[in-house]
Amino acid sequence: MALIDLSKKEIHCKIVYYGPGRCGKTTNLLTVHSSMADSARGKMLTIETKGDRTLFFDLLPLNLGKIRGFNIRIQLYTVPGQVMYAATRKLVLKGADGLVFVADPLQVRRERNVESLEDLRTNLLDYGLKLEEMPLVIQYNKRDLVDTPIPTLTVEELDADLNSAYKVKTFEASAVTGMGVFETLREISKQTVRYVTNKHLLHETK
Amino acid sequence: MTDKAHERDFHGEIDDAIDTLFAPHAGAVRNKPAAATAPVAPERPTPAAPQEKAAALPVSLLSADGADAFSPFEEALLSLDWEISASNIETARRALQEIQGNFEVDKAVALTEVFSLMDRLLAAMAIAPQSVSTSAPKTLQEGLQTLRAAAGAEDLSLIEKTLLDPTLSELRSAIPNIPKDYSKLGQAAQPEKQDFSAGEQKTAAAAQTPAAQTSRTAASTRVPPDEDILPELPVAPVGKAAAVLIEAVNAHLAVLGKCIAKRIIPVENLFAKTPGYEKLHAIHTELRERLERQKQNLIKALGVNYQADAPVPVEPPVGQSTKQAEPAAVCPWQTVALATWGGKTVGFLPEQIVYQGKPSPKVRKCGPFLPLKMLKRGFFGKIGFVMQGELSFQDEAVLKTLTIPVAKSSGAEAPQNDSPLLVLCRENSGMAFWLDEPTEQLDVPPGCRWEPETDPGTLVAGNLTIKGKTIPVITMRSM
Amino acid sequence: MQDFILTAEILEKARNAIEGSLIQAGVRTALLIDGAGNILSNCGHDSDEIDAISLAALAAANLGATSQIAKLIGEEDFSLLFHKGKNGNIHFGRIGDELILITIFGEDVSLGLVRCRVTDLTDTLLQIFEG
Incomplete structure (x- = not known):
């Protein structure tokens, strides 16, 4: 649910990073946070919990600058990936305008990816939203592991598992090194801002 | 510019803005997310400076x-x-x-x-x-x-x-x-x-x-002195006259107590709740307090003769208009405005009529509710101009919001093209009537028969019989 | 869920209602947000000092979480959400299904009376936003 403030000329969009536990959603946000200029980024919020899992969510507000006099602000959220946090995951999804699905390439997590994407689809449906109609990109994370002995899935396998139905843009990334993080963000930002502005701003600025 | 071109243009702008924002970082790995840039934990709202404690008590x-x-x-x-x-x-x-x-x-x-x-x-x-x-x-x-x-x-x-x-x-x-x-x-x-x-x-x-009550001299009374204070009675009066007086004062106290509890306090509370009535509330509060002080003074003066449970003297039931409570069979009003409505002759009270006249034809289509603003004349006219009586003093902004129910006559016909409209209003209640004929003033002849209506649910205050003809008198009672 | 489109007029009305009722009564900050954590209105004396974006996101999540907790114990929702600190207190109130009003106030202000005012304000704000 975007917020359009006509008095301050601001548009707020919410982009949610979704995916199975430990796939690197928070790392994506940390990378973005650490490499952006202070003027464009807000304070990153994480809720401190024991261990390195996200229990509730992380939030990183970004300021995109002006388009036709409108200040575009994006808020990046991550959801807790672990299956048991179903309720909080669904809460964070509330009002999302764009989605990044972060897939884990480890062979052993193959099932988890598919389950998580299905979980995303059903949660959105509960909010009356269809995944195929929303801005969505898929990120194949942890590509740095491909050259290690750890068994990983190939891009083709990931495509077959996750993108055969949606046919959206995919990005190979390595959130810890920063590779592909901004490509992913750039694409989802464009799609989301278009999606929101097409609904509201296009006719306003004619 | 065509819509398509406009849209393309617009999307171009979005892409440019986003590319510019992320450009220096596209693909490039600037530095690993170090622990040094660890996210900030949520901050508590800055607490205000601690307030100074009230003077400590021994x-x-x-x-x-x-x-x-x-x-x-x-x-x-x-x-x-x-x-x-x-x-x-x-x-x-x-x-x-x-x-x-x-x-x-x-x-x-x-x-x-x-x-x-x-x-x-x-x-x-x-x-x-x-x-x-x-x-x-x-x-x-x-x-x-x-x-x-x-x-x-x-x-x-x-x-x-x-x-x-x-x-x-x-x-x-x-x-x-x-x-x-x-x-x-x-x-x-x-x-x-x-x-x-x-x-x-x-x-x-x-x-x-x-x-x-048995106080010794107070060290420092903080009671604002009041003109209501009675001088202390020197000695309890004796004799029959005094007994009558004591009984009367006791009865008076009983009535006073009842009035304060049942009449004054509810109104005071109502004023307190209603924005804009602050002054009235203050006046009312002061009134109540003075009456209560009076009551206490009288009780004090009565001393042992005070009867807390003195019977309340028989009086006309409260709530019923005093006009109706006057001796039966005398019409409480000297003039009524006679009119035919729904084929019957009825009477209205001239002081309650706030509008009388033939409004424009569109008003006739107003249905069961009449917004008063329909009555104003011309684009720059004001509703207040066409009102009389109580409503002519009312604020235009208030008048604009008023909608008055239209009375249904037993004849239940749509208003004729020339039927006059009459609007009654009293305090918070109002009612509009489509009359058959304009009203006519009538001085109520002394000695004519008046039967007050006992059903409080009707608008008819009573029936007036003049020369063998019975005329129901319609009044608005305040809510 | 609908997108919120705020016009200057709606915001002005909401701000006036909040300032007139809460800020004048001594509440430090009042923040009107939606269920997704967006800020609709931010009024009060130290509204600039607070990280409102984080506060809004956390409050929205907090209310979401507590309403889940409520359901776990068989309640529809909790009617009172309040945190008490040493010098500051925070109260969360639901305004209809979509909005949340956060009030932050000091020790000298009574929760009971803040609650009364928030209840009053709820109707006013609903009228402003729902027309």
């Missing part, structure tokens, strides 16, 4: 006499701080009365105003919590501390400046609608107070605290 006083009586009130205040509810307020008021009762008589008298203001603040919270200062429970806490200190103090005059005065002024400012010159009133009257005999001072103080 601890020694807390264990003084009467201290035990404070804890129920303290508990009640805690509940109130949490939730403003009728039962919480009631508990607090009862606990406060309890404390007052446990005080030494002298002190209870001297602290009358603290008690009464605290009670009044509680009452205001019950009636209109929105208009009470949000620090009210805190102010009551301070009142309680003051009472505590007073309970232990040997001489109240020692804490007068440091505790009593600040507490009183805080209590006053917390109560909504208290007259601004309230404290000044008390001060201005100070010299007068010295003219009173000690006995009279006692009366004044006792008037506010019946519990303290």
Whole structure:
């Protein structure tokens, strides 16, 4: 649910990073946070919990600058990936305008990816939203592991598992090194801002 | 520009903005997310500078006499701080009365105003919590501390400046609608107070605290002197005349009590709740307080002759208009406006007619409800211009919002093209009538038959019989 | 869920209602947000000092979480959400299904009376936003 403030000329969009536990959603946000200029980024919020899992969510507000006099602000959220946090995951999804699905390439997590994407689809449906109609990109994370002995899935396998139905843009990334993080963000930002502005701003600025 | 081109353009702008934002980082790995740039944990809202504590109370006083009586009130205040509810307020008021009762008589008298203001603040919270200062429970806490200190103090005059005065002024400012010159009133009257005999001072103080009727001279009464104070009666009058007088005064007290409880307080509460009626509320409160003081004075004057359960003298049932309660068979009005409505002759009260005339044809289609703004003439006309009587003084903004139900006649026909419209209004109620003919003034001949209507649910106040013809008189009764 | 489109007029009305009722009564900050954590209105004396974006996101999540907790114990929702601190207190109130009003106030202000005012304000705000 975007917020359009006509008095301050601001548009707020919410982009949610979704995916199975430990796939690197928070790392994506940390990378973005650490490499952006202070003027464009807000304070990153994480809720401190024991261990390195996200229990509730992380939030990183970004300021995109002006388009036709409108200040575009994006808020990046991550959801807790672990299956048991179903309720909080669904809460964070509330009002999302764009989605990044972060897939884990480890062979052993193959099932988890598919389950998580299905979980995303059903949660959105509960909010009356269809995944195929929303801005969505898929990120194949942890590509740095491909050259290690750890068994990983190939891009083709990931495509077959996750993108055969949606046919959206995919990005190979390595959130810890920063590779592909901004490509992913750039694409989802464009799609989301278009999606929101097409609904509201296009006719306003004619 | 075509829509497509416009859209393309627009999307181009979005892409450019996003590319510019992320450009320096695209693909490039600038630095690994280091622990040094760890996210900031959520910050607590910056707390404001801690408030200075109210003057500390001498601890020694807390264990003084009467201290035990404070804890129920303290508990009640805690509940109130949490939730403003009728039962919480009631508990607090009862606990406060309890404390007052446990005080030494002298002190209870001297602290009358603290008690009464605290009670009044509680009452205001019950009636209109929105208009009470949000620090009210805190102010009551301070009142309680003051009472505590007073309970232990040997001489109240020692804490007068440091505790009593600040507490009183805080209590006053917390109560909504208290007259601004309230404290000044008390001060201005100070010299007068010295003219009173000690006995009279006692009366004044006792008037506010019946519990303290046997008081000795009060050290420092804070009761604003009042012109209502009766001089103390020297000796109880004797003889038959006196007995009659005592009975009359007792009956008067019973009526007065009933009027205050059933008539004045509900109206006062209503005013308190209604925004814009602050002044009326203050006047009403003052009226009630003066009447209550009067009542106390009379009770005091009666002394042993006071009968708390004196019978209320038989009087016409309250609520019924006095006009109708006048001796039967005399029409309460001297003139009525006669008209035919729904084929019948009916009477209206001229003073209740706020509009009479033939409005424009579109008004005739208004259906069962008539917005008064339909009656205004011309684009720049005002509704007030076409109104008469009570509504001609009303604000245009208010008139604009008024919609008045249209009375259904038994004839139930749509208004004819030339039927005149009549609008009645009294206080909050109004009704519009499509008449068959315009009204005609009629002076009610003396001696004609009048039967008041007993059913309060009808608009007919009664039936007037003139020359063998019965005319129902339609009136608006105030709500 | 609908997108919120705020016009200057709606915001002005909401701000006036909040300032008139809460800020004048001594509440430090009042923040009107939606269920997704967006800020609709931010009024009060130290509204600039607070990280409102984080506060809004956390409050929205907090209310979401507590309403889940409510359901776990068989309640529809909790009617009172309040945190008490040493010098500051925070109260969360639901305004209809979509909005949340956060009030931050000091020790001298009574929760009971803030609750009364928030209840009053709820109707006013609903009228402003729902027309």
